[in-house]
Amino acid sequence: MRVITRFPPSPTGYFHIGSARTALFNYLYAAHAGGEMRLRFEDTDTERSKPEFEKDIVESLAWLGIPYTKPEVFRQSERTDIYRDHLKCLIEAGFAYEAEEATGDSAKKVIRFKNPNTRVIFTDLIRGEVSFDTSDLKDFVIARSIDDPLYHLAVVIDDHEMGVTHVIRGEDHISNTPRQILILEALGFVRPIYAHIPLILAPDKTKLSKRHGVVSINQYRAEGYVPEALINYLALLGWNPGGDREVFSLGELIKEFSIERVHKGGAVFDIEKLRWFNRQYLQAMSGAAFHEYIASAFPEGADRSTVQALLPLLRQSISTSGELKKSMTAGEYDFFFEAPTIRAENIPNKGSNPGDACTHLAHARSVLENLPGNAWTSSEGIKVALWEYATGQGRGSVLWPLRYALSGKQRSPDPFIIASIIGKDETLRRIDAALEALTTP
Ligand code: GLU
DSSP states (O other): OOOEEEEOOOSSSSOBHHHHHHHHHHHHHHHHTTOEEEEOBOOOOTTTOOHHHHHHHHHHHHHHTOOOBOOSOOBGGGOHHHHHHHHHHHHHTTSEEEEEEEETTEEEEEEEEOOOOOEEEEEETTTEEEEEEGGGGOSOEEEEETTEEOHHHHHHHHHHHTTOOEEEEEGGGGGGHHHHHHHHHHTTOOOOEEEEEOOEEOTTSSBOOGGGSOOBHHHHHHHTOOHHHHHHHHHTSSBOOSSSOOOOOHHHHHHHOOGGGBOSSOEEOOHHHHHHHHHHHHHHSOHHHHHHHHHTTSOTTOOHHHHHHHHHHHHHHOSOHHHHHHHHHTTTTHHHHSOOOOOGGGSSOTTOOHHHHHHHHHHHHHHHHTSOGGGGSSHHHHHHHHHHHHHHHOHHHHHHHHHHHHHOSSSOSOHHHHHHHHOHHHHHHHHHHHHHHHHOO
16 A cells, blocks of 8 residues: 555644644655655635745745645645535435524524444554544534535545545544544545644643744744754654654654654643754754855854854854844854953953953963964864963963953853954954053053
8 A cells, every 4th residue: 555645734824833743744654654745725714724824834845845746636725516526425325414504693504414423433543542422423514505615524535535545633633533534434435544643732731822932934944943953853743763862864754753653642842952953953064054054144244254263163052043143133243353342340350350360361462472373273272372371370360351351241152262263463452452451540
């Protein structure tokens, strides 16, 4: 049997992180088995379905790199004729009937499914045997009119026509499954295999939604999350690969994925973990790719050689380009590009005095002045040159004044890193400025 899964979003909102994970699990399951995933738009809710959301879903899937095969028919709204034919068959065979539905003072007709009131049992790949007594469902509505089918009917017909073998979807759909099984049996279709995956929960353990903050893929994209990191994180959100390994490429996920290892319980969304994954992928990028990745965070006209020199530091310290942009706008990186304003009283380390700060800065200056150019290409050479002195004299009292002289900040990367980025001339100039501030009454 060739595995065919499906991803049938309703284009009623921007592509949500939960939908992305459902699409990913469907893709991984199919690809692992050598099959395919198909896409269709469930746009029977004509009020809320919008072309812009459809576009966003298509673009987000492409950006994430989740492939799918398009069926010839794409949108439920374009398939009214097909649903009508099946509805007619159901009515003729006595499985459905038209009935008046009293709503307020006007009476309108709907089409109801004649419930056989049986017990429906299906084996869910994640939850095991699931059993429902369908008599509680009464004769449920399957269409508002012969031309206006509802979700349950349309899903069953589409899944059948698309040759879907496996329905992998959110746990919130599990109560829909018995209705859909009743309909498909009445139509004489083969039952697909079901797998209901746990919901993504917010840290407060309620279903993740907009009120918890960012949920749409396009927002994560704008923040500078890379698709590989999102894919990797989403795959592990509810699926356990077995073992400690966490970093997987899409190809590796396809190889490893098994639906039996999807948890039954809800998976809590953890933004810190997602940031961690993003860092892993930023660190694995080539130098050129990383440069391009962060370029947009820098203001136009930023000194190229400084930007170049900052790359190794940024690679170690940032999680996303969005965060870098924020820090940049807040001025946190300004001192790399221009000399900071310093205040004499902030130069000495806490508990040490201006005289000591002066001595240590003067010493550091002379060491650095004599340090050959090739020792400035990495912070390590600068550190080695000053480390022994700093350790002997007290690291805080030597390194704080130096770091402050270079950055003008209470907190910053260490002075070796800053010196290597701004270079020898600028380092000496900033030390001179600090010495002058200390000695000017
Ligand atoms: N259109 C439904 C949704 O977006 C999917 C239903 C299904 O997977 O059967 O929730």
